[in-house]
Amino acid sequence: MVNQPVSRREFLGTTAAAGAGLMLATGAKVFGQPATANGRINVALVGFGAQGRVLLESLLKIDGIRLVAICDIWEYARTYGERYLKKLGVEVRAYENYEALLAGEKDLQAVIVACPDFWHAPVTNACLKAGLHVYCEKMMSNTIEDARSMVQTMRETGRLLQIGHQRRSNPRYVFALNRLIREAKLCGRLTAAQAQWNRAVTEDFGWPKKSAMPPAQLAQYGYTDMHQFRNWRWFKNLGGGPLSDLGAHQIDIFNWWFGTTPRAVLASGGIDYYQNHEWYDNAMVIYEYPLPDGVARAFYQVQTTTSAGGGYFEYFMGDEGSIRMSENPALSAIYCEARAPSWDDLVQKNYLRAKTGGPTPTPEATKVDVRETAQLAEYEMSVSFNKALHQPHLENFFNAIRGSAKLNCPADEAFASEYVIHKANAAIAAQKTIFITTQETQA
Amino acid sequence: MSEPEIHIFNHHAMATQFQVRIARAEKTYAAQTAQAAFALADELEAQLSRFRANSEISQIARLLPGEKLRLCEPVLACLTIARRMEFATRGAFSATAAALKNQPAKPSWVLVPAEFSIRCDSGRLEFDLGAIGKGFALDRMAELLREWECRSFLLVAGGSSILAGEAPAGTAGWDCGLGDDSSARRHWLANVSLSGSGLAVKGAHIFDPRTGQSARRQNRVWALASTAAESDALSTAAMVLDEIEITGVTGKNPDWLVLLNEDKEWRQLGGRAVPPTAG
Numbered sequence: 065m066v067n068q069p070v071s072r073r074e075f076l077g078t079t080a081a082a083g084a085g086l087m088l089a090t091g092a093k094v095f096g097q098p099a100t101a102n103g104r105i106n107v108a109l110v111g112f113g114a115q116g117r118v119l120l121e122s123l124l125k126i127d128g129i130r131l132v133a134i135c136d137i138w139e140y141a142r143t144y145g146e147r148y149l150k151k152l153g154v155e156v157r158a159y160e161n162y163e164a165l166l167a168g169e170k171d172l173q174a175v176i177v178a179c180p181d182f183w184h185a186p187v188t189n190a191c192l193k194a195g196l197h198v199y200c201e202k203m204m205s206n207t208i209e210d211a212r213s214m215v216q217t218m219r220e221t222g223r224l225l226q227i228g229h230q231r232r233s234n235p236r237y238v239f240a241l242n243r244l245i246r247e248a249k250l251c252g253r254l255t256a257a258q259a260q261w262n263r264a265v266t267e268d269f270g271w272p273k274k275s276a277m278p279p280a281q282l283a284q285y286g287y288t289d290m291h292q293f294r295n296w297r298w299f300k301n302l303g304g305g306p307l308s309d310l311g312a313h314q315i316d317i318f319n320w321w322f323g324t325t326p327r328a329v330l331a332s333g334g335i336d337y338y339q340n341h342e343w344y345d346n347a348m349v350i351y352e353y354p355l356p357d358g359v360a361r362a363f364y365q366v367q368t369t370t371s372a373g374g375g376y377f378e379y380f381m382g383d384e385g386s387i388r389m390s391e392n393p394a395l396s397a398i399y400c401e402a403r404a405p406s407w408d409d410l411v412q413k414n415y416l417r418a419k420t421g422g423p424t425p426t427p428e429a430t431k432v433d434v435r436e437t438a439q440l441a442e443y444e445m446s447v448s449f450n451k452a453l454h455q456p457h458l459e460n461f462f463n464a465i466r467g468s469a470k471l472n473c474p475a476d477e478a479f480a481s482e483y484v485i486h487k488a489n490a491a492i493a494a495q496k497t498i499f500i501t502t503q504e505t506q507a
Numbered sequence: 508m509s510e511p512e513i514h515i516f517n518h519h520a521m522a523t524q525f526q527v528r529i530a531r532a533e534k535t536y537a538a539q540t541a542q543a544a545f546a547l548a549d550e551l552e553a554q555l556s557r558f559r560a561n562s563e564i565s566q567i568a569r570l571l572p573g574e575k576l577r578l579c580e581p582v583l584a585c586l587t588i589a590r591r592m593e594f595a596t597r598g599a600f601s602a603t604a605a606a607l608k609n610q611p612a613k614p615s616w617v618l619v620p621a622e623f624s625i626r627c628d629s630g631r632l633e634f635d636l637g638a639i640g641k642g643f644a645l646d647r648m649a650e651l652l653r654e655w656e657c658r659s660f661l662l663v664a665g666g667s668s669i670l671a672g673e674a675p676a677g678t679a680g681w682d683c684g685l686g687d688d689s690s691a692r693r694h695w696l697a698n699v700s701l702s703g704s705g706l707a708v709k710g711a712h713i714f715d716p717r718t719g720q721s722a723r724r725q726n727r728v729w730a731l732a733s734t735a736a737e738s739d740a741l742s743t744a745a746m747v748l749d750e751i752e753i754t755g756v757t758g759k760n761p762d763w764l765v766l767l768n769e770d771k772e773w774r775q776l777g778g779r780a781v782p783p784t785a786g
Contacts, residue, residue, distance in 0.1 A: 117550075148580060151580050152579075270535075270543065273655070450566050
């Protein structure tokens, strides 16, 4: 347990040193060595779809970053992007594909890759080989082989390759892991985890009729038709299905927080609902993690044909306490078991806040005071951050380019999560337990 | 004459139910268009909601006096409209009215268009865009529907704001009642927005930003405008304005009309023509 109270300054310092980035900051700041003569980092965004737009909003808030180009094979998305950026005073050059982007841009330092998964490896490898640093959205690829090639190219070129598991730079997640689980051992012995991301039934994505791409162009980029292009996440040669799209974030948290990879995975899933899809719409997965104190099992579910009620979270359970984490603080919670040692010192250190009840003085064994029924104490983390959810991870990437930080999710570390996620899909297909060695998960 | 085929889709967003009705379109295409519109509403909620810890509205609330925050385009656009409506209604509408519950005075802020940012000048910028955000979302959804060439639509946010596109085939518009289900007063609406405000559902939740007191008006009000953000803000303002003040406000904009029902008598304030009677 912790002994010394920490001042606000020390509190911020320790978490920043642990990789938390800037805590409680109200403005975005980057620091360190400039990447170019004028101190700016010129960036291109490849893929102006939904995820590309999410990253864009964070990108535009980061000092010293200049978006100079966007790239998308769909003219509709490119035009939208140019128009949208112009409203925000950002003039960019727009390209149809990454080859044209690399040929046309001679003063780029970094590329953000947010196109469909099966294009991640070709785009990322080409950009790395062109001498650029790359931030690539998860999943790294829809195949293990392509994901491995990205790690190899990163090593060969010496460029940086950050994978978009943005929770790894989220100050709340970093704090919960480093301070609450590892330092304070708030959960005691971790014995289980559970995570979920369920979604309600939706229509497949459509497109404005007038904006359909011609069949030859679709074929050029690997799609059979517009439906496949707009719904690529559901097709096996293009994406990895819900376990990959949604589960990737949370299964990565299992690996990160348990500090290891699972030794086995069993799973069940199926195409239960959407007959025009190739990937499982519902999946339930159990991983076995060999921890120093014994096995911990982690259950993951992603259902896409249910109510979305309950939200998305990761829940780590131990014999003394549990932490339910979510990007949404309102869905986060911390529970203390009656057998746990007092958490009063954690409250005093500002690691936790008592939502109800609060710290109670430890009575002498022979005395007792009687009054109205006391509330059980409920706790919450005392950490928040004042930025868009993806911003700290992008800042970490740019700080690493400037030499002032270490990547929070380099491709070789992300590969281990990538591997076990692919194995969950494989376990569903095989309908049997698949065993995983640590060596397998290394690229 | 047969009823026109109208496809209806529902979605939860901004703590209420959104509905998209589309006419003159094939069903699957209408469904995909509606889904794209709902996805847009979700994106807007992620930035405009004060209940999302990392939304831009929540980030703004943590600014200290003198600090600025760069805004995304929708938030900048919504706050620009909010500020314009605050001036147009002479302060009867304010996106920071709810802050008076927690602060002695309304916080002060300015938009800095050249920097696409907002600056906090004093107080805590506790925006509550409930009275304009849903309308703003409807306006953006309507843009999307038109881009997808679905021009005959009706968009509904929580029953208190609607935005009508072109009329369904063979009709004079969308048949809209003022008040509870099957209201006797009905109008054909097309290419117009209608918002209602009142205390019957949520109780005394509307504050007069000029005084911090609860809304003076006990009966419902309705406002018509060309955009739902405007009709939303206007109906909220009308809850705290007297008739002379409402006449002054609507007199400055021929696009606006406010409808009051006082003592079972309807009053129409503003230069906009009353839509044709339906029902």
